[in-house]
Amino acid sequence: MKLNELQDNPGATKKRMRVGRGPGSGKGKMGGRGIKGQKSRSGVAINGYEGGQMPLYMRLPKRGFNKPNRARFAVVNLGLIEKFITDGKLDASAAITEDALLASGLVRRKLDGVRILSKGEITSKISLEVTGASKSAVEAVEKAGGSVQIIAPTPKNETAAAE
Numbered sequence: 001m002k003l004n005e006l007q008d009n010p011g012a013t014k015k016r017m018r019v020g021r022g023p024g025s026g027k028g029k030m031g032g033r034g035i036k037g038q039k040s041r042s043g044v045a046i047n048g049y050e051g052g053q054m055p056l057y058m059r060l061p062k063r064g065f066n067k068p069n070r071a072r073f074a075v076v077n078l079g080l081i082e083k084f085i086t087d088g089k090l091d092a093s094a095a096i097t098e099d100a101l102l103a104s105g106l107v108r109r110k111l112d113g114v115r116i117l118s119k120g121e122i123t124s125k126i127s128l129e130v131t132g133a134s135k136s137a138v139e140a141v142e143k144a145g146g147s148v149q150i151i152a153p154t155p156k157n158e159t160a161a162a163e
Contacts, residue, residue, distance in 0.1 A: 019032060071113070073112055073131065074110055074111050074115070075114075075115050075117055076107060076114055076115070076116055076117070077118070077120050078120045078137055081101075081106070081122065082121060084106050089104040089105065089106070092124040092126050095127040095129055096126055096127065097130075098113065098129070113130070113131025113153040114132075115130065115132035116133040116141075117134050118134055122140050123144055125144055126141060126144070126146040127146055127149070128146065130148070130151065131150070131152075131153045
């Protein structure tokens, strides 16, 4: 096969419709927009408008609530911690703190703290000091001979005052 023999599969591409190019095109004169009215003009944006009837998005019930000051945690899986230890990016002999995770590149931002989840295997004996951890993650670390210390997250107004 040569470069000049390359072509698309049949039916893969379709020529675009050229509107307003005379009666022979099948979409000439008004270009399929009909006669007069708002929609025949350019710059029309009436999505969701139902001619004065209460729009569907307003008729449907609203549910739920998004807490504006909720705590957001950086999530780390045990398997990734083990991988970083084997790669030599984390020191298993020293206590692994949130700052150590940040320095190693495992966590991009601490946000309101770091939370450990149990996805993956952990074989190293490690000492973790983090804001949160799932029960199964704590069990997995303790089964490997390590320990998890949960530290209280710093309140948002204190972190803002410190910066």
